[in-house]
Amino acid sequence: MPALASRRNRRPDLSAAPDPTAPATPSPYKVTGARVLRSEWAKFWSLRSSWITLGVAVFLLVLFGTIAGYTYSADAVASGGPPGPGSGSGDSDAVGLALTGVSFAQLAVGVLGVLLAAGEYSTGMIRSTLAAVPRRLPVLWSKAAVIGPIALVLTTLGALAAFQLGTPGLDGEKIALSLADDGVLRSLAGAGLYLGLVAVFGVALGMLLRSSAGAIAALVGVLLILPGLASLLPDSWYDTLSPYFPSNAGSAVYALHQSSDALSPGAGLAVFAGWVALALAGAAYRLTRTDA
Incomplete structure (x- = not known):
């Protein structure tokens, strides 16, 4: 009985209870640009579609470049007959043949960029992403910073592989070149740079339109359709406007020889980068001004 009475008379100790008026203890985990970048990196590589689409882009680049090198026929081109794949009037050198697959690879990396951005809107995951990153803009920059360099490196390697694999097929042809020839490495690296920017362009369109189908169509x-x-x-x-269209400006980046109606590689890069920057600016404005 004395023990029961002592328990009844015991009052709870309120000294250890948290004070609701006390300022909240700051979390040791802050939202930083590096952490957002790591998050987007993890999300990118955790998706099977990322691996598949990147693999398709590099495969198409290597496949069509190699086929174009082995099916090129100078006699067919000179006689006006049906040339081999990639041996059209615009591909009069070994680099042009090796980069025949760029037009297909750009669709693959562009679609990958769209899915990386607009895919979160279709699944609703964008709400969780923006709740974790209230400032919003780091999400856009991190997505672009993840996919751009990845596409650049892998497609540059693909362009080099396409050139090297297609070179034996041009043995003895006047258009044959080697990596040591002037401008070859610059053109192959330019193709990778262009495709990296296309991937970023896809991210910008995906964040701007917030629809995978709509962004892919755009x-x-x-x-392809605008030119x-x-x-x-x-x-x-x-004649005045054509060189400034995105795809035409982009093709000037990796052209071995500048044609009379095209921009120089540097000017083409500046124009296409301007298109990408414009799309990113539109995506950033909508991301900060409208709800997810």
């Missing part, structure tokens, strides 16, 4: 329209539609313009307008 990507295809800007890179064809522009041919309906008067010749004077087309």
Whole structure:
């Protein structure tokens, strides 16, 4: 009984209870750019679609470049007959043949960029991402910083592989070149740089339009359909505007020889980078001004 009475008379010790008016203890884990970048890196490599799409891009680059080298026929081109794949009028050198697959690879890396950004909107994961990163803009920069260098490195290696594998097929041809020839390495590296920027362009379109289907359609329209539609313009307008279209400016980046109606590699890079920056600016504005 004395023990029971002592328990009844015992009062809870309120001295250890937290004071609701006390300032909250700051969390030791802060949202930093490096941590957001690591998060996006982990998300990128955890998706099977990332591996598959990157592999498809490099495979197409190597496959079409190699086939173009082995099927090139100078006699067919000279006689006006059907040339081999990639031996059209615009591909009059070994580098142009090796980079035949760029037009296919750009779609693969561009779609990958779109899925990296717009895919979170379709699944609803973007709400969790933005709740963890309230400032929002680091999410956009981190996505672009992850996919751009990855696409650049892998597609540059793919371009080098396509050139090396297709070179034996051009043995004895006048257009044959080696890596030591002037401008070859610059052109192959330019192809990788262009494809890296295309991947970032896809991220920007995905964040801007927030729809995978819509962003992919916009990507295809800007890179492939726009130059064809522009041919309906008067010749004077087309000749003036054509070099500044995204795909035409991008192709100037990796061209071995500058044509009379195209930009120089440096100017082409500046113009295409400007298109990418414009898309990123639009994505950043919508990301900060509208709800997820």
